[in-house]
Amino acid sequence: MVERSLAGDVTNRLLGGMDPELQRIIIAEGTRTRLRPAQVLYRTGEPAEFLYLLVKGRVQLSRPSRAGREVLFSVLGAGDVLGLVCLLTRRAAYMGTAKTIDTGDALAWDRTTLHRLSRGAPQLVANALTVALGFVAQFADRHEALVEGTAAERLARALSHLGTHGAVSLATGIEIRIKNDELAGLADVSAFTTSRVLQQWERDGAIKKGRGVIRIMNPDGLLPH
Amino acid sequence: MVERSLAGDVTNRLLGGMDPELQRIIIAEGTRTRLRPAQVLYRTGEPAEFLYLLVKGRVQLSRPSRAGREVLFSVLGAGDVLGLVCLLTRRAAYMGTAKTIDTGDALAWDRTTLHRLSRGAPQLVANALTVALGFVAQFADRHEALVEGTAAERLARALSHLGTHGAVSLATGIEIRIKNDELAGLADVSAFTTSRVLQQWERDGAIKKGRGVIRIMNPDGLLPH
DNA sequence: CGCGATCATTGCTCTGGCGCAACGACGGCG
DNA sequence: CGCCGTCGTTGCGCCAGAGCAATGATCGCG
Numbered sequence: 001m002v003e004r005s006l007a008g009d010v011t012n013r014l015l016g017g018m019d020p021e022l023q024r025i026i027i028a029e030g031t032r033t034r035l036r037p038a039q040v041l042y043r044t045g046e047p048a049e050f051l052y053l054l055v056k057g058r059v060q061l062s063r064p065s066r067a068g069r070e071v072l073f074s075v076l077g078a079g080d081v082l083g084l085v086c087l088l089t090r091r092a093a094y095m096g097t098a099k100t101i102d103t104g105d106a107l108a109w110d111r112t113t114l115h116r117l118s119r120g121a122p123q124l125v126a127n128a129l130t131v132a133l134g135f136v137a138q139f140a141d142r143h144e145a146l147v148e149g150t151a152a153e154r155l156a157r158a159l160s161h162l163g164t165h166g167a168v169s170l171a172t173g174i175e176i177r178i179k180n181d182e183l184a185g186l187a188d189v190s191a192f193t194t195s196r197v198l199q200q201w202e203r204d205g206a207i208k209k210g211r212g213v214i215r216i217m218n219p220d221g222l223l224p225h
Numbered sequence: 226m227v228e229r230s231l232a233g234d235v236t237n238r239l240l241g242g243m244d245p246e247l248q249r250i251i252i253a254e255g256t257r258t259r260l261r262p263a264q265v266l267y268r269t270g271e272p273a274e275f276l277y278l279l280v281k282g283r284v285q286l287s288r289p290s291r292a293g294r295e296v297l298f299s300v301l302g303a304g305d306v307l308g309l310v311c312l313l314t315r316r317a318a319y320m321g322t323a324k325t326i327d328t329g330d331a332l333a334w335d336r337t338t339l340h341r342l343s344r345g346a347p348q349l350v351a352n353a354l355t356v357a358l359g360f361v362a363q364f365a366d367r368h369e370a371l372v373e374g375t376a377a378e379r380l381a382r383a384l385s386h387l388g389t390h391g392a393v394s395l396a397t398g399i400e401i402r403i404k405n406d407e408l409a410g411l412a413d414v415s416a417f418t419t420s421r422v423l424q425q426w427e428r429d430g431a432i433k434k435g436r437g438v439i440r441i442m443n444p445d446g447l448l449p450h
Numbered sequence: 451c452g453c454g455a456t457c458a459t460t461g462c463t464c465t466g467g468c469g470c471a472a473c474g475a476c477g478g479c480g
Numbered sequence: 481c482g483c484c485g486t487c488g489t490t491g492c493g494c495c496a497g498a499g500c501a502a503t504g505a506t507c508g509c510g
Binding site: 375376414415417418421435436437 | 496497498499500505506507
């Protein structure tokens with residue numbers, strides 16, 4: 001069942017470190033939701049009604065800019081939490097737009113339930129704080145890179161971050177399933193420049209490219225350029 | 226006393242919404258610290274031992290980059306909280322360097338005390354979550370502006386943010402006490418460009434400048450350029 | 451009040467990388 | 481198997497804004 005797989009999963013960021021029995025109760029109160037590709041869970045500025053725990057699949061966190069484009073904030077995977085603002089006592093608005101990439105599964109809780117649960121499980125809020133500070137750290141790193149680094153450096157960072165975080169590691173390098181312009185968005189670089197830099201890295205033998213796939217053969221080869 | 230002034234201060238982000246008696250207890254457990262100008266409270270990467278509640282004065286949050294320069298993250302004022310990572314169950318490192326700007330006062334708690342207190346006061350963690358998410362929101366806004374906006378737009382943002390957040394409002398515009406290059410750092414713009422843009426705004430009558438002081442006369446005048 | 455230090459201004463040069471346009475490559479669907 | 485939509489590549493022009501160097505304006509200290 002979902003309950004068992006989740007309760008046993010210590011890598012999920014919301015319920016970790018809690019009494020298993022409490023975990024079971026909380027999970028039982030959540031609503032399981034099946035996610036279709038390109039489904040929008042919520043939009044920027046909407047009043048936050050649900051908090052999601054991503055069980056399977058990937059979700060893109062972004063924000064529309066007045067220029068019509070989307071600024072990509074993050075790509076989340078299994079075990080990650082969406083819609084933290086929902087936990088706040090004061091009603092708040094979502095800070096970004098959450099759109100699924102693949103198919104997947106999520107557990108959702110509404111504000112009312114969440115507040116009731118958190119009263120009996122302070123660890124829930126503590127975990128949320130950990131997640132939130134994780135976001136802060138990520139933004140801080142990215143901001144520093146954006147202000148001080150070159151496009152290539154940012155791409156290298158984004159790639160190695162993806163490499164350690166959500167990908168399958170093989171004997172033949174680390175395989176990352178990401179489209180060229182998604183990577184571009186995560187590194188705050190134009191798709192054009194991304195293509196050029198990746199090309200250079202492939203010539204250097206640091207990576208191998210395919211359509212929607214990048215394999216890192218030699219992580220150290222990313223630094224010099 | 227310090228206790229009274231703080232307990233009565235609903236604008237502080239750490240103890241707000243809590244039972245006054247509980248506030249009193251928590252404050253009594255904290256250590257009052259006098260802050261001298263340019264004093265470093267903690268550095269990036271140091272294991273987080275103390276959490277600070279800023280009572281008076283301003284503190285600069287930044288991070289050194291390998292290029293030797295400092296990337297300015299934020300300027301905090303009275304009521305703001307520093308060193309949130311200290312509240313995490315797992316030992317963590319400070320994410321930035323905190324350096325005072327003016328003289329001031331702070332209350333400090335060490336990790337052990339903090340954990341003991343937070344067990345009896347879950348609201349403490351909830352408040353911390355609010356603060357953390359505030360940081361996330363700030364980073365998200367700034368990131369969007371940095372990626373999509375021009376230098377002038379970023380300066381306008383930074384200025385109006387400072388204007389609403391920590392400054393004294395007068396009949397003759399909003400007075401902001403900030404040095405040119407601090408503003409530059411907050412807007413991620415070079416000091417040179419900052420000077421030029423401010424000059425233009427002064428010619429347009431949108432602001433008035435002095436050494437270390439900017440007065441916003443007409444906030445709408447910042448947008449067109 | 452004079453001097454050094456800090457802060458601000460200004461003209462100029464130079465460049466990273468964005469954006470356009472156009473083309474090429476791949477993959478899925480009928 | 482051929483067509484079309486998505487994804488990736490390349491050449492090129494262009495410009496916002498960083499960085500340098502030099503000067504000017506203020507402040508604070510003795």
